[in-house]
Amino acid sequence: MQKKIKSMNKATISADIVSSTELTPSALSQLQGEIKTFLKQVGNDYKGTWGRLSKGDSVEIYIDRPQDSLRIALLLKTLIKKFKVDTECAGQDADRKRLEMFKTYGVRIAIAVGEMRVANKRTNMLDGEAIYASGRAIENQRTSNKSKIVIKNTLFFESSDAILSQQINAYLGFLDVLFKRATERQCEVVYYRLLGKSENEIAEQLKINQSVVNQHSTTFGWNAVEQLLKYYEQIDF
Numbered sequence: 257m258q259k260k261i262k263s264m265n266k267a268t269i270s271a272d273i274v275s276s277t278e279l280t281p282s283a284l285s286q287l288q289g290e291i292k293t294f295l296k297q298v299g300n301d302y303k304g305t306w307g308r309l310s311k312g313d314s315v316e317i318y319i320d321r322p323q324d325s326l327r328i329a330l331l332l333k334t335l336i337k338k339f340k341v342d343t344e345c346a347g348q349d350a351d352r353k354r355l356e357m358f359k360t361y362g363v364r365i366a367i368a369v370g371e372m373r374v375a376n377k378r379t380n381m382l383d384g385e386a387i388y389a390s391g392r393a394i395e396n397q398r399t400s401n402k403s404k405i406v407i408k409n410t411l412f413f414e415s416s417d418a419i420l421s422q423q424i425n426a427y428l429g430f431l432d433v434l435f436k437r438a439t440e441r442q443c444e445v446v447y448y449r450l451l452g453k454s455e456n457e458i459a460e461q462l463k464i465n466q467s468v469v470n471q472h473s474t475t476f477g478w479n480a481v482e483q484l485l486k487y488y489e490q491i492d493f
Contacts, residue, residue, distance in 0.1 A: 366393035
């Protein structure tokens with residue numbers, strides 16, 4: 257029997273888009289629009305969840321039920337990784353290596369579970385242990401050396417339980433490998449799988465054969481992701 261969630265613990269997500277400055281203003285605006293639409297969607301789908309886009313390339317999400325946080329984080333990851341980047345999306349003076357970093361990694365995301373003193377959507381205020389922890393995790397990954405970007409991992413988990421954090425970060429390291437090698441189309445398929453859509457529904461949505469959807473899911477490693485989500489969504493935070 258699943259244990260009852262500790263009511264004082266909530267989850268937050270802090271995220272920043274990798275190499276967003278290499279996108280044209282119109283491409284960045286399009287991506288920001290997709291993120292805003294996504295935040296409205298998760299707010300509707302997950303009770304007590306809401307988020308905000310700040311500074312153009314940073315996202316913060318408050319999640320009332322911590323068990324939902326990994327799925328929401330992976331939805332955000334696939335949303336940005338499936339964003340199509342072509343020559344028209346690159347700024348005139350874009351650094352091609354940095355643009356390739358965007359295509360490869362998309363976004364850094366930190367999940368934190370802890371207490372929250374304030375989570376007021378109306379006033380857009382977030383204050384508490386969880387949001388500070390996820391924010392620090394992202395800040396620690398940013399580099400002050402603007403001439404070079406070194407990225408080892410893009411998914412992180414923080415909590416007061418050191419053993420649990422260590423375990424989950426090990427799993428997230430595995431997911432990082434899957435995302436690093438994933439194509440835009442694979443991420444698009446996985447995005448809809450994370451939303452709970454069947455292969456036939458995804459095929460109809462993307463106007464491709466169901467067998468192609470299955471191939472993309474299998475190549476990405478969807479079965480392993482699904483098993484990890486089942487484990488995570490039963491944790492007593």
